[in-house]
Amino acid sequence: MGYLSCNADSSIATCDPYNWELHRKPKTIHKKPFKITHFSYSDLETATNSFSPTNFLGKGSHGSVFKASLHDGHLIAAVKKTTAPATVDNEIEILSRVRSPRLVNLLGFSSDSVGRKVIVVEYMPNGSLYEILHTNSKPPAWLTRVRFALQVAKAVQLLHLSNPPVIHRDIKSSNVLIDGENNARLGDFGLALRGHVEDVKIKCTPPAGTMGYLDPGYLAPGDLSAKSDVFSFGILLLEIISGRKAIDMKYSPPSVVDWAAPLIRGGEYEAVCDVRIGPPEDAVVMRRLAVVAARCVRSTAEKRPEMAEVVECLKAVCKRVSSPIWNNFGRRVGMGACSSSQTVAKYEPLDESHAEIARTTTRVGLRRNRKVSSVPGVDLPSKEVDGLNNKDQVGRSRSVGSGREIRSGPLDSNLDGDKQLGGVRRRRVGSGVKVPTVRLNKSRSMGMLRSSKLVNDNGFLVQFVKNPNRKEKEDAKLLVNLEKRSPE
Numbered sequence: 001m002g003y004l005s006c007n008a009d010s011s012i013a014t015c016d017p018y019n020w021e022l023h024r025k026p027k028t029i030h031k032k033p034f035k036i037t038h039f040s041y042s043d044l045e046t047a048t049n050s051f052s053p054t055n056f057l058g059k060g061s062h063g064s065v066f067k068a069s070l071h072d073g074h075l076i077a078a079v080k081k082t083t084a085p086a087t088v089d090n091e092i093e094i095l096s097r098v099r100s101p102r103l104v105n106l107l108g109f110s111s112d113s114v115g116r117k118v119i120v121v122e123y124m125p126n127g128s129l130y131e132i133l134h135t136n137s138k139p140p141a142w143l144t145r146v147r148f149a150l151q152v153a154k155a156v157q158l159l160h161l162s163n164p165p166v167i168h169r170d171i172k173s174s175n176v177l178i179d180g181e182n183n184a185r186l187g188d189f190g191l192a193l194r195g196h197v198e199d200v201k202i203k204c205t206p207p208a209g210t211m212g213y214l215d216p217g218y219l220a221p222g223d224l225s226a227k228s229d230v231f232s233f234g235i236l237l238l239e240i241i242s243g244r245k246a247i248d249m250k251y252s253p254p255s256v257v258d259w260a261a262p263l264i265r266g267g268e269y270e271a272v273c274d275v276r277i278g279p280p281e282d283a284v285v286m287r288r289l290a291v292v293a294a295r296c297v298r299s300t301a302e303k304r305p306e307m308a309e310v311v312e313c314l315k316a317v318c319k320r321v322s323s324p325i326w327n328n329f330g331r332r333v334g335m336g337a338c339s340s341s342q343t344v345a346k347y348e349p350l351d352e353s354h355a356e357i358a359r360t361t362t363r364v365g366l367r368r369n370r371k372v373s374s375v376p377g378v379d380l381p382s383k384e385v386d387g388l389n390n391k392d393q394v395g396r397s398r399s400v401g402s403g404r405e406i407r408s409g410p411l412d413s414n415l416d417g418d419k420q421l422g423g424v425r426r427r428r429v430g431s432g433v434k435v436p437t438v439r440l441n442k443s444r445s446m447g448m449l450r451s452s453k454l455v456n457d458n459g460f461l462v463q464f465v466k467n468p469n470r471k472e473k474e475d476a477k478l479l480v481n482l483e484k485r486s487p488e
């Protein structure tokens, strides 16, 4: 069973955005129907200077993206040429049914002389969140980070509230693009699935995603739920807070969740903030961001919050960051309040030596995240996770960049530095909760890493409320509220 595929022409012909019902319509949905254009390929060739290097915007795991100037320069678009036709069909099918200012929207499509489809989407002139966080010389300030986090959370919420829901399956910083008004938008729907989790289509689609962001509990088609997106969003949030990549071999542990989870659990919220900008002035901001990220990456999917809850939490955080004077009024009286812009300026990049010292010292190399995707024809496990044994398999497709095959045999796991190869096994941990442990081989295991401590303690929030004296009342209330909605 492979990617979802559909005939683009027919999917577009039958597409009607008015039928895109939502359980609860977020304000961001466009009410008007939108037009998907079938561009002539020669027009796209002209618009991209024959897909010339000067128009090249970037390369992903399935193809390249070019800037196109259409309609006499009145429409600037991005044209994606891909080597994986199924992902294009899927992206066209899904994006023709949903549209929002929070998404990189579909403008149209075309086919070359041999029938390979290309997809035309809105052009995002300000790069990706990955670049902003990891390659730009000036790291973004807290307000920018929180805004981006909120905007992505809204995008994911919108997808999950659609009817039928859309599960993106590939939320990561390189799929968050920044538009001309400096707003974050979620793009790349090549792996997205539209439907209810009990639908045969979803039940038959092998797991896919990107190493480092992939829900460790998503091992078989039947494991998929919107909570897998919540997990990936949690990793993205940790990345936004810390400025660390989802997986970075410069650090030990390389996985951002394995590094951040114990710190957050121990109440060391500021330890996970990006050392280049220091913690936000308002300590509550850091605490809330860390708590919500930690909840999103909980190993038990049911215990993760819904995106609606994450959105509400981030909205509140956004308010606090954008109005620091009001929020910190009590604290600042007598200390001299500073303006919002001053607050931001205070945490602009520290000098390089400071940042260097503050970083973890175990640097062993650099590695980009890899996309793993469904492989047609892979023999999938029929049993539930509880019954996984050595014969169970999850298909993995080619890795990004390296062009090497990722094992499609039994998964190897790497937990607590365990480097053994082998099949899927189970571990019983402190809380008595059974957790499937998946072995990845040494060089490819990072995406499946997770904190055993996180599992052992069976959740962060229990830890947080152990020492209520150290927390502000308001935070305690927040945690209790969050926990109530996601009972143990």
Ligand SMILES: Nc1ncnc2c1ncn2[C@@H]1O[C@H](COP(=O)(O)OP(=O)(O)OP(=O)(O)O)[C@@H](O)[C@H]1O
Pocket: 057, 058, 059, 060, 061, 062, 063, 064, 065, 078, 080, 104, 121, 122, 123, 124, 125, 127, 128, 170, 174, 175, 177, 187, 188, 371, 400
């Ligand atoms: N709409 C767009 N506007 C501007 N640049 C874009 C747009 N879409 C993609 N890009 C650029 O092209 C690059 C490749 O995008 P693509 O979606 O193919 O892959 P990716 O998300 O980086 O990786 P992967 O394929 O593994 O998800 C992006 O990193 C980005 O720099």
